[in-house]
Amino acid sequence: MFSEEVIQKVKEQNDIIDVVSDVVRLKHTGRNYIGVCPFHHEKTPSFTVSRDKQIYKCFGCGEAGNVISFVMKTKNVTFPEAVKVLAERIGIDIEENNDKKIERAKFDKMYNINVEAARFFYNNLRKDEKAYSYFKNRGINDSTLKKFGIGFAFDGWHNLRNYLKAKGVKEEELLNLGLVVKSPKGSIYDRFRNRVIFPVFDYNGKVIGFGGRVLDDSKPKYLNSPETPLFRKGIHLYGLNFAIKTNMDRTVIIVEGYMDCISLHQHGITNVVATLGTALTEYQAKLLKRYVDKVIISFDADVAGQNATLRGLEILKKENFDIKVLQVPQGKDPDEYIKANGKEAFLKLVNNALPLIDYRLKKAEDGINFLNKEMIIKYVNNVANILATLQPIEREVYVKQVAQKAGVSEESILETIREINKKTSKNEEKTNINVDFGQKLYLEPAYVKGERTLLKLMLKDKEFLKIITNLINREDFIVESHRTIYDLIVNYHHLPDDERNSKIDTKCAENSECTKEWINIQELQVKLGEYDVERMIHDCIREIKKFKLEESKKEIMSKIRICESKGLVEESMDLAQQLITIQKEISNV
Incomplete structure (x- = not known):
């Protein structure tokens, strides 16, 4: 890990205003x-950045941190990666310690083994007429086969294993990368057999795993590498390394399959990625956020594909992408459509992709008979829930459209929306208004403020620290980052304040949540002159x-509800007695 001096140097030489301004217009x-x-x-x-303190804080969602945590969260990278990004930004070299160098060497070796495996599969493809013809018949040319490193695994138990062992690769390393499988009886054999092989690259273009497809009706049809130190499902996107190279307009098309992605790339549409046999995940969305602002999603037209589209849309919406949905006619997939109709026809579909709201409204029409009054009521209620999330002007436009479609008045739809918003507002968390920004702020639970106050008092005075540590230990804290900070304050309490805070700051830097809470604690104002401190301490512990x-x-x-539903009377009575005891304890706190 990096030394404290290196971390401080990176923080000091990267002005937070400059770094944040790359992402946020300040x-x-x-x-x-x-x-x-x-x-x-x-x-x-509501997002505030202080040049004096070199910190940021959002009064809307509560996020807080420093220049390193900002890079970690906005680029979705680890602490070491963030430090490296900032170091490169100011042109300084970071020396890694021996442990880090050893770890890096291990990963480099794993990548090299995967590269050797990919070369082996690629060289096999032209040696098997059936496998090579499969891609030729699907219109994939040699240039594309080479670009994506597509290969073939022969139908044998030890082909890859023997090839890599001859190059000095150990069986333990092959198992670790999921290239071979160990049976219950202890025999070791190739994972991929009699399959065309798609190497999977990370965003840097490094081979992290493989996907294999059978050429017959064998099961499973698709087989991916298992979880390994290099490959984690739901983290990566197929083709991202190619899609981000010349993506000037920061737009990406997401498809489902390898062949959809490959075929579109071959036709010159290169801003395309594919999910790796899983539904779109939050991790993949965060990864995309580094490189694109607009996402066009194009999943299969079947029920599973449509459901995956809806789930994907919700995940993308949370990351604030500009989202559209591309629907391929006649239920075809992108690969089939572009082969039959060409690049220009597909680009026309891209240009006509539906915005998120239009797509959701169109889906709400599915199965609705607009001559049936009950169905119209169902349709209007479903649509009202969708429109309730919009801004007033945008909502007005869509309300007119829906009213015409359903044959009802605009006012009746607006009234339904108002009722939905009333119910929603009742269920929302209590909020407070910040006078500087006019933003609704989350009122944090009392125990969070209580824990922060205790930690602040421990920092302020060694006598307060002694009192608090006699009354409460790290395990009594609820927030995990508060437990960490509690330990750090106790460990460094003997140091001068500035040195202690610097040590804690460096230790917290490795975890963005810890950094956030450390900043919140430092910024917390506790007016000791107005209160009995010991009473304040007991009040905080009481809230916890x-x-x-x-x-x-x-x-x-x-x-109790579960026991009652199962008719477990005695168990319910025992639990009821426990409930009475806890209620008494709550009233006595």
């Missing part, structure tokens, strides 16, 4: 800068205990 107001938060959707700016008891109460009530 406006100078007084001593600080404000902008629209990159971590949640908002219209009115109360929350834990309330959580226990909820758990017991849930168990």
Whole structure:
């Protein structure tokens, strides 16, 4: 891991205003800068950056951190990767310690083994007439086969194993990368046999795994590498290394299959990626966020494909992408369509892709008979839930469209939306208004503020630290990052304040949540002169205990409902007695 000096150097030489400005448009107001938060959707700016303190804080969603945590979260990278990004930004070299060098060497070797495996499969393809013809018959040319490194695994148990062992690769390394499988009886054999092989690259173009497809009706049809140190399902996107190379307009098309992605690339549409046999995940969305702003999703037209589209849309919406849905006519997939109709016809589909709301409204029409009054009511209720999430002007446009479609008045739809919003507002968390920004702020639970206050007092005075550590230990804290900070304060309490805080700051830097809470604790204002400190400490501990008891109460009530549904009378009575005891404890806290 990096030394404390290196981390401090990276933080000191990367001005947070400059780094944040690469992502957020900031406006100078007084001593600080404000902008629209990159971590949640908002219209009115509530994201504040301080040049003096070199920190950021959002008063809308509560995010906070420093220059390193900002890079970690916006680029979706690890702590070491963020430090390297910032180091490269200011042109300094980072020396890795021996442990880090050894770890890097191990990963480099794993990548090299995968490259050798990919070469082996690629060289096999032309040696098997059936496999080579499969791609030729599907219109894939030699240039594309080479670009994607497509290959073939012969029908044998030890072809790859023997090839790589002859190059000095150990069986343990092959097992670790999922290239071979160990049977219950202990025999080791190739994972991929009699399959065409698609190497999977990470965004840097390194081979991290493989996907294999059978050429007959064998099962499973597709087989991917298992979870390995290099390959994790739901993290990577097939073809991303190619899609980000010349993507000037920061737009990407997401398809389902390898062949859809490959075929579109061959036809000159290169901003295409594919999911790797799984539904779109939050990790993949965050990875895309580094490189694109607009996503066009094109999944299969069958029920499973449509359901995957809807799930994918929700995930992409959370990351604030500009989202559209491309629908291929006659239920064809992109590969079939572009081969039959050509590049220009497919680009026309891209240009006519439906915005998110239009797609959801169109899906709401499925199965609706507009001559049936009950179905019209169902349709209007479904649509009202969709329109309730829109801004007023956007909503007005769509309300007119829906009213004409359903044959009802605009006012009746608006009234339904108002009723939905009333119910939603009642269920929302309590909010507070920040006078500087006019933003609704989440009112954090009392126990969170209580824990922060205790940690702040431990920092302020060694006598307070002694009192608090005699009353509460790390395991009593609810927030994990607070437990970490508690330990750090105790470990470094003997150091001068500046040195202690610097040590804690460096240790917290490795975890963005820990950094966030460390900043929140430092920024917390505790007016000691107005209160009895010992009473304040006991009040904070009381809030923590109360929350834990309330959580226990909820758990017991849930168990009681389960027991009652199963007719377990005695168990229900025992749990009811426990509930009474906890309720008494809550009232006595």
